[in-house]
Amino acid sequence: MNLSLHPLILLLVFPGGLFLMNIGLLYEWADRKLVARFQSRVGPRWFQPFADTVKLLAKEEIIPNGVHKFMFQALPIIALTGALTAALYIPMFGFEAAFSFEGDLIVALYMLSMMTLSIGLAGANTLSRFTIIGATRALTQMFSYEAPFLLALLGPAIAAGTWNIGKINTFTGENIWLILAQPIGFIIAVVGLMGKLELPPFDAPEAETEIVAGALTEYSGRGLALFHIGKNVELVIGLTLVVIFYLGGIANPIEFILKSAGLFLVVSALQSMFARLRIDQTVGLWWRLGALMGLLQLLAIIFGRYLGEILR
């Protein structure tokens, strides 16, 4: 599907900006609702995340003593901007990406990492001990999942022979679903996504029973709301990326909704199935298992391609 809209509308309303934020909140609701159902609870009503965000936005933002004021206020905005920018390179909802060039996959991935970086900086910026520990954990976790996650997304890229997300989308749409061809990659991608979003069981950086709310403990009001929206946007993008790469791409909105919902079900089930991993367990898991598996998978793909070329 092709859509030609004014670039400003693209940026501010659809698919960037406003629309994405709202969809993000809807995703948050879906996540909470699904987890609640898995836990045999009723769960929130659909407008709960919206209400929460509106409430937070309307509230006073308390700036604690001893922080760098500018940084404190700028970081949530940077985090949100990073997530929103990444969305521009991704064919959302079955429409073509707003911008694209050869290699936008890398840009999008780094934009997504802005979020974690901002959270880390935000944590280190305040004096509270909880935030500092939270920041350390967030960054430690980032260093551990980032490489395997990247490797997992590289698999399809190499198979498709391009670094352009749009082209990968067409490639996966035309070929067999890559979840079948590269199951290991899919698992790593999903689990890596959960690590990236700090969903349980990888929520050590914000483990409430240990360090209250981790790096964001001192945030309130607007800053907190922006971080939340940013996280939700990232959730949308992350799920979309995995769908594009492993679940046969998305050609139209209906396909997008169905596939995302399916993936969502898996992710929320995984969320509610495990006990929280300690940060050292997380790191161990990723480096000992995740990275190795990712590398193996990659080698297999490269070898397969090489073999295919020879045979041809």
Add this chain to the structure above:
Amino acid sequence: MAIGVLFGDLVKAFFTKPATQNYPFTKTIAPERLRGKLVYDPEKCIGCMLCMKDCPSNAIELLTVDKINKRFVMRYHPDRCVFCAQCVQLCRFNCLNMSNSLWEMASTSKEAFEVYYGREEDIAFLLERAAQPGINEPPCE
């Protein structure tokens, strides 16, 4: 050694009704023995004051209107009551009981937590007397 032992439960929980409920809209029926608000029957009371004496939280006051004709009014404070049913246990004449239907007692006003039990004319008499300055209520201790 296994991973995700709870998987079966997850699937089951997903397809069954939630264990929680939307409270003010759906309510479970309280069991028969539930100790809710105290109710008092003035007809049977002989004014032995035992219930008052052993109440752990001074939640009941028995006000005498006419001792000879056995007319008493009970002033009950549900906010102080700890719903222990000691008074019910003690009363030999079964004047006291704990209701199993009156248990939602939230209120925004303090008046709701001062309940008078007794014959209507007695309560009116007492309230009137309390409103008049100078004349004190009958001793309640």
Add this chain to the structure above:
Amino acid sequence: MTEAKKEKFIVPIGPQHPALKEPGNFEFTVDGEIVTDATVRLGFVHRGIEKACETRNYTQDMYLLERVCGICSHVHATAFVLGVEKLAGVQAPPRAEAIRVLAAELERIHSHLLWFGVAAHEAGFDTLFMYTWRDREVVMDILETLSGSRVHYSVNILGGVKIDIDQKLSDLIKKDMDFLEERTEHYMKVVTTDETFLGRTRGIGTLSRDRAKLLGAVGPTARASGVKRDVRVNAPYSGYKEFPVKMVIDQTGDLEARFVVRLKELYESYRLIREILEKIQPGEISTRIKRKIPEGEVISRVEAPRGELFYFIKSNGTEMPDRVKVRTPSLCNWGTITDVAVGHKLADMPMLLAGIDPCFSCNDRMVEIRSDSQPSQMMNWDGLRKYGIEYYK
């Protein structure tokens, strides 16, 4: 950097903290993620209950003491009532004793399931938390149907019990016990096989048998370390003489062992409840007891879900006691935390705290004035009163 290194990095947990459901203060000195020192500070919920007991009569005290703890309310009342009955030389009828044990075991089930959920939550396993609490509702409903209240059952009166059980109730309880037993078996499987959960419990917070003995640990915490301490077995009281229980012991002493011990105790409780319902004799459920209790002193010990509960009651021959002293099990177990905390990860601390099943408000009943210049000192009532008046002048 050397300067900064010397500075201690202390993580305070509490008095208000999401990990704690009640106020208490813990200071963990950490080096990175490793805890190098731990201190406990209690007393945030001191309520003066012991003193209040002296101004109320015995019946009123029973209800007051029941409110020492919101989870093990029945054992507090039982301990007090048993003591008072001993002083008065009154023996509750056998049916009353059996009903007391029945309520105590139902309470143990609800307490252990509650603890299980809380511990799972501390480990970040919220689903398990929700499930155990869902199943705990079953036993809560039994307690409510049986006694009329979910929290403070007020089953006891001086000289007996208030409530009786009939055939219908006993059938209901038996049915629910079967359901709970099945669920507990399932949870046992989760606790002993789930890899992620074991990662948080196996080998964590190991308390050796000698240390447990030395630190005076009680209850499941001690039994998980192989210390044979259970008042129900060592010195049977009330209905436990007629309905004996087996002691559950584990030798490992780590968090996993504490889970296993508590779950196994649940099996034992289910069995005991069924036995009581089968064998309970018809008869009176209360005897009369005088309002004035003869002069004397008594010590009464019972096994609360968390361990040994100790009551000392001194009577001066009036309607009111002269002194009531309570020592709750949580107080005995605090020492084990500061002992095993060192060397563990910060992430393990909430689990370690939850591991002893702490109950803060039960054990806050001593006043200690802390000051850097003076060593800590104890104050008696008059001294404290004077201090208070001076302080707020």
